[in-house]
Amino acid sequence: MTGPGTTAKAVIAAVIVSMSGAAAAQQCQPEVSFSAWLDSFREEALLSGMSEPTIRSALGDVGYDPEVVRRDRAQGVFTQDFLTFAGRMVAQYRLDHGANNLARYANTLARIERTFGVPGPVLASFWGLETDFGANIGDGSTLTSLATLAYDCRRPDMFYRELISALYLIERGDLAAAEMRGPWAGELGQVQFLPSRYVEYGVDFDGDGRVNMLTSASDALASAARYLQHLGWRAGEPWLQEVRVTRALPWEQADVAIKLPLSQWSAWGVTLADGRPLPTIGPDASLLLPMGRNGPAFLTYPNFDVYLEWNSSLVYSTTAAYFATRLAGAPPVSPGAGVTPLTAAEVREVQTLLQRRGHDVGDVDGIIGVKTRAAVKAAQLQFDLPADSYPDAALLARLRG
Numbered sequence: 001m002t003g004p005g006t007t008a009k010a011v012i013a014a015v016i017v018s019m020s021g022a023a024a025a026q027q028c029q030p031e032v033s034f035s036a037w038l039d040s041f042r043e044e045a046l047l048s049g050m051s052e053p054t055i056r057s058a059l060g061d062v063g064y065d066p067e068v069v070r071r072d073r074a075q076g077v078f079t080q081d082f083l084t085f086a087g088r089m090v091a092q093y094r095l096d097h098g099a100n101n102l103a104r105y106a107n108t109l110a111r112i113e114r115t116f117g118v119p120g121p122v123l124a125s126f127w128g129l130e131t132d133f134g135a136n137i138g139d140g141s142t143l144t145s146l147a148t149l150a151y152d153c154r155r156p157d158m159f160y161r162e163l164i165s166a167l168y169l170i171e172r173g174d175l176a177a178a179e180m181r182g183p184w185a186g187e188l189g190q191v192q193f194l195p196s197r198y199v200e201y202g203v204d205f206d207g208d209g210r211v212n213m214l215t216s217a218s219d220a221l222a223s224a225a226r227y228l229q230h231l232g233w234r235a236g237e238p239w240l241q242e243v244r245v246t247r248a249l250p251w252e253q254a255d256v257a258i259k260l261p262l263s264q265w266s267a268w269g270v271t272l273a274d275g276r277p278l279p280t281i282g283p284d285a286s287l288l289l290p291m292g293r294n295g296p297a298f299l300t301y302p303n304f305d306v307y308l309e310w311n312s313s314l315v316y317s318t319t320a321a322y323f324a325t326r327l328a329g330a331p332p333v334s335p336g337a338g339v340t341p342l343t344a345a346e347v348r349e350v351q352t353l354l355q356r357r358g359h360d361v362g363d364v365d366g367i368i369g370v371k372t373r374a375a376v377k378a379a380q381l382q383f384d385l386p387a388d389s390y391p392d393a394a395l396l397a398r399l400r401g
Contacts, residue, residue, distance in 0.1 A: 034064040037151050045167060054170045057177040058143055065141075068148045071184045078313045079344040079366040082290035083335055086319040089129055090326060098124045098327045101133050108218050112205070116225035117235025121327035123221050123228075125320050126191055126310070134190040134217060138183035142166065145186040146195070162186055165195035174202065174211045189213030190220035193227075201227040231309040232302070237283055239303035240321040242273040242296065242333055251293055252377060252387040256300055256308070256370075259284040265299065273334060290318050292390030295336040298322075314369060342391055347372075350391045353399040354379055 038059065045055050078085070102109065102120050109120035124133075131137045146166055149159035166186075169175050175188075182188050188198055190213055202211035205222035213220040246269035253260070253268075262285060266278045270287065278299075285299040298318070307317035322333060342350065344366035351361040351372055359375035368376075373389040380387040383398045 034148075034151050038062065038147060041147075041150075041163070045164075050167055050171060054167055058167050058170055059147070062141070062144050062147045064151065065144050065148045068145050068184050069152050069154075072149065072152070072154065078315045078369075079347070080315065081339075081341040082296065082315050082318055083333075083339075084341075085315050086322055086333070089319050090323045094128045094132070094323070095326055097133055098128050098323075101127070102327065105217060105221070108205075109221065112222050112225045113235075116222070116229045116233075118225040118228050118233050119328070121324045122239065123224055124327050125324035126224055127217075127221065129316075129320055129323060130192040131190050134220070137181075137190060137192075137214060138187070139181050140184055142180040142182045142186055142188055142195075143177060145182075145184055149186060159186065162195045165199045168199055169195055172199075174198075175214070179214060189223075190217060191224045193223065197227060198223070201230060228306055228310070231306045233306050234283075234303055237303055238301045239307065240288075240301070240318075240325055241285075241299045242325070242330065243278070243287075243299050244271045244273055244275060244334075245269070245287070245289075245293065245297045247293075249287075249293070251289075251389075252381060254287040254289045254293075254388055255373075255377070256286045256288055256304070256314075259286050259302075262299075270297075270299070273331075288318065289388050289390060290314065291336070291339045291341065292392060293386055293388040295339045295390070296333050297336065312370070313367070314373070340393070342393070342396065346396060347391060350376070350396055350399060353396075357399075 042055055042059055046052060080088075098121075102124055106120070109123065112123065113119050127133050143163070143166060146159055146163040150156055150163045152159075166180060169180075170177055180188060183192070187194055193202070193213060198211070198213065201223055202213065203219060203222040203226050204211050206216050206218040208216070211219055211223070213223055243265075249268050249270070262278045262280070262282050265285065265287065271277060283301050285301050286304075288298045288300045288304075290296060290298070298321075300321070304317070304321055307321050308314070311317055311320070326332070347368060348364055348366045351364040351366075354361050354372075354375045355364065357379070359378060360371055361375045362369055362371035368391065372391075376391045376395065377387045377389040379385075379399065380389075380395060383395070385394055385398070
C-alpha cells in the first residue's frame with residue numbers, strides 16, 4: 001500500500017511555478033483563442049519537465065467543449081430541499097446495493113478502518129452518492145473538460161492546477177490518457193476525485209503498483225478514507241443522529257457552527273428520535289434543522305464538519321451523512337411536523353431582499369447555503385420570528401413589507 005507523499009506535491013508545485021507564462025496567458029474569451037492558449041500550455045509543460053509523450057497523449061486530441069461551460073453555469077441540484085434530495089438519493093435500491101457492498105467488501109473495509117479510522121458505512125455513502133458504487137463514473141473526456149474549464153474565465157486557476165495534476169497522473173503511471181474519462185466537471189474514479197486530490201490522497205490499497213480509482217474499489221475506498229482522515233475524521237465517534245425537538249427551544253442555537261454539551265440539549269428538551277433521553281456522555285454537538293423547526297432534526301458531531309469539507313453544500317452533506325446512518329442501521333428520517341419549502345425563485349427573492357438590507361448571503365442562487373442561513377437567522381431575530389435559520393413564507397412577507 002502506497003501513497004504519493006510529499007514528492008508529488010512538490011513536483012506539481014514546481015510545475016505550477018515554472019508554468020507562470022501559461023498562467024499569465026489565461027484570459028477570458030475571446031481575447032486569447034483556445035488553440036493559442038493550449039499551444040502555450042503545451043510549450044510551458046514541456047519546459048517545466050513534463051515528458052513529450054505525456055503531453056502528446058494528454059493534449060493531442062483536446063478541444064474546447066462549450067457544453068462543459070454551459071453545465072458549469074447551470075448547476076442547480078442543491079436548490080432542492082433536504083427531504084426531496086435525500087428522498088431521491090437515499091432510495092431503496094441504493095440502500096440495498098450499499099448493504100450488499102458492505103458485505104462484499106467487509107474485509108477490505110475493516111482493513112481500511114484499522115488504517116484510517118473511517119467506518120465502512122461512511123465510505124459506502126460517498127461511494128453510492130457519487131457513482132452508484134462505481135457503476136456510473138462518467139464517460140466524457142476528463143482532459144477536454146479540464147482544459148475547457150482552465151481556459152474559461154470562471155475558475156481558471158483552479159482548473160489550471162487540475163490539468164497539471166492530470167498530466168502528472170499520466171507521467172507517474174497511474175492512468176493512461178485514454179483511461180481518463182468521467183463526468184463533465186473533470187472528476188475521476190469511483191469516489192469522484194479531482195486530479196489534484198487524486199495525486200495527493202490516492203492510495204494503492206490493492207498493491208498492484210498504481211493508484212487506480214476507476215476500476216479498483218479497494219483503491220477508491222482507501223483513498224476516500226485517507227482524504228477524510230486528512231480532513232479531520234475522528235475514529236470511533238458519531239457523525240449524525242436524528243433527534244426530536246420541543247416547541248420551546250431557543251431556535252437561534254440550532255446552527256452547525258454552535259456546539260454544545262449533550263447535557264445542554266437535554267436540558268432544552270431534545271431527545272433521541274424515539275423519545276429516549278440523549279446519551280449522558282459524548283462529544284459536543286450542534287443541532288441541525290435542515291428545513292427549519294418544523295422539519296427533520298439532527299444532532300451533528302465534529303465528524304459532520306468533515307462532510308462539509310468534502311462538499312460545502314449543506315443539503316448534500318446532510319444527505320450523505322444521513323445515508324451513512326441508514327447503512328449503519330438507523331431507521332428512515334421523520335419528516336417532522338410538515339414544511340412547505342419556498343421555491344427556488346422565492347429563495348432568490350429572499351436572498352435579494354436580505355442583500356439589500358446589508359446581509360451577506362453569498363451568491364443569489366436559490367440555494368440555502370451557510371451564508372444564506374446566517375443572514376436568515378439575523379433577519380428572523382430582527383423581526384422577532386423563530387430564528388431557525390430556514391427561510392419561510394412568514395420571513396418573505398416581512399422582508400417584502
